[in-house]
Amino acid sequence: MEPRQTVLIVDDTAENLSFLGELLRAEYAVRAASSGARALDLAARSPRPDLILLDIMMPGLSGFDVLQRLKQSPATSDIPVIFATAMDSKDDERKGLVLGAVDYVTKPLHPSVVLARVRTHLRLKQERDGLVRQNDSLQAVVTRGTREKQIAQDVTIRALARLAETRDNETGAHILRTQQMVLELARRASAHPRFACELDPHTIELIGKSAPLHDIGKVGVPDRVLLKPDRLTDEERAVMMTHARLGADVIARAEQDIDEPADFLKFARQIALHHHERWDGGGYPDHLAGTDIPLAARLMAIADVFDALISRRAYKPALALEEVLRRMRDERGRHFDPDLLDVFLEDVDAFVEIARRLPERPPQAHAAGAATPH
Structure with a gap:
């Protein structure tokens, strides 16, 4: 049985954390953070989350700040982030998407909408990760084949040179x-x-x-x-x-x-x-x-x-x-x-x-x- 995917939920309101936790826990492993700093700490820990549901309006580090720092680190840059916020400004939505968010849901959160978005982006991540693994495997085969070809060339060259030497x-x-x-x-x-x-x-x-x-x-x-x-x-x-x-x-x-x-x-x-x-x-x-x-x-x-x-x-x-x-x-x-x-x-x-x-x-x-x- 494959391990469940992990979703990190980030919100400074306890009620929202409780709501999202109850909603997602049936299908996913859930981790929670009530601040941007804590979110960055959990995101960098193993096993890293497969998806982050991130509030924008938080004291200290905002959701925008957290997203920027996630994208700057090679360890967390490929984790998909969905913004969850009461803000409905198109400019804020555009800013989030420009920074690298994969989607945007507004509060009050609707369970069916949240589940649909989370499922969609986790499935996309699974497919992307599969392609990356396949590409890495193919690259390893190509690299090994190239190396073997180089060795064969070097051996042939040295053998011919030794023939002249004899x-x-x-x-x-x-x-x-x-x-x-x-x-x-x-x-x-x-x-x-x-x-x-x-x-x-x-x-x-x-x-x-x-x-x-x-x-x-x-x-x-x-x-x-x-x-x-x-x-x-x-x-x-x-x-x-x-x-x-x-x-x-x-x-x-x-x-x-x-x-x-x-x-x-x-x-x-x-x-x-x-x-x-x-x-x-x-x-x-x-x-x-x-x-x-x-x-x-x-x-x-x-x-x-x-x-x-x-x-x-x-x-x-x-x-x-x-x-x-x-x-x-x-x-x-x-x-x-x-x-x-x-x-x-x-x-x-x-x-x-x-x-x-x-x-x-x-x-x-x-x-x-x-x-x-x-």
């Missing part, structure tokens, strides 16, 4: 570090006038999600090149450079295979294809220059180069931070977007801390030995 000498820490560095740089760049419009929080999240796929194209590079422990010849370097377009093509085919667009794949494709472009046009594969290079790829270029320089590889030792910064400053306006590099250099310690938190793991052995630079 064929390369670079550790999984490189994937994690560059992802965190791209996120950190993008958040900082979002405060710069040049980038504020492009780097809203949602875009930053998508760029960060897609960053681990920047070298996915290496799965298509032959072992003789990818796993070579020494520096590459010009011919081998040309083969290695194909990983940018190979990666972009793989992601483009994935985009075609899904039923609905996935925005992060757009950024993943941009990053995979263009993270080796240079600000001066001397990069690859398309020799883009300046702002023709997508912003996501310009962000990745800084993170990728910084992490490569501070990390040990089979073909080189890790460089001291001072030397890394000197080399990167020399590439301002040549390799890197000058404003983005300035943002990066404003607080290099933040990026060094990312590298410290995610150290290199010992490189895994490959059949052909350690692999080569990217």
Whole structure:
């Protein structure tokens, strides 16, 4: 059996409280208050009333005052209020309705009228509460489904990135570090006038999600090149450079295979294809220059180069931070977007801390030995 709905009756006259209490008690749980202050106290207590029958003309807080305070509190703002008063001014009725009352009954109170109004508005409240619960339930399902979809995307991205890692000498820490560095740089760049419009929080999240796929194209590079422990010849370097377009093509085919667009794949494709472009046009594969290079790829270029320089590889030792910064400053306006590099250099310690938190793991052995630079 469902609990009875609760009606709070508010009137400064004992006779009226007694009359309303006797009238409503057969169908509802009734609580009574003889002042506005007491009404506010009872309305805030659990269980909260399902409806309030409120007198207007009371000493101290008037019914109008009580209604205003009820509407100001999130805990009581949705409780329907019916005014009960001897006042018959249309202006007063209009004021009550403007303040948020759902109905208006005049004194002397007629039992049948009071019961009809109370029943009507309690039924409406029940229906509204049911819709709210249904909406909350649906929202919970949508939220859970969205979260599961996000997890599936993240797992897929990480799995693909790990696939590239198994064929390369670079550790999984490189994937994690560059992802965190791209996120950190993008958040900082979002405060710069040049980038504020492009780097809203949602875009930053998508760029960060897609960053681990920047070298996915290496799965298509032959072992003789990818796993070579020494520096590459010009011919081998040309083969290695194909990983940018190979990666972009793989992601483009994935985009075609899904039923609905996935925005992060757009950024993943941009990053995979263009993270080796240079600000001066001397990069690859398309020799883009300046702002023709997508912003996501310009962000990745800084993170990728910084992490490569501070990390040990089979073909080189890790460089001291001072030397890394000197080399990167020399590439301002040549390799890197000058404003983005300035943002990066404003607080290099933040990026060094990312590298410290995610150290290199010992490189895994490959059949052909350690692999080569990217």
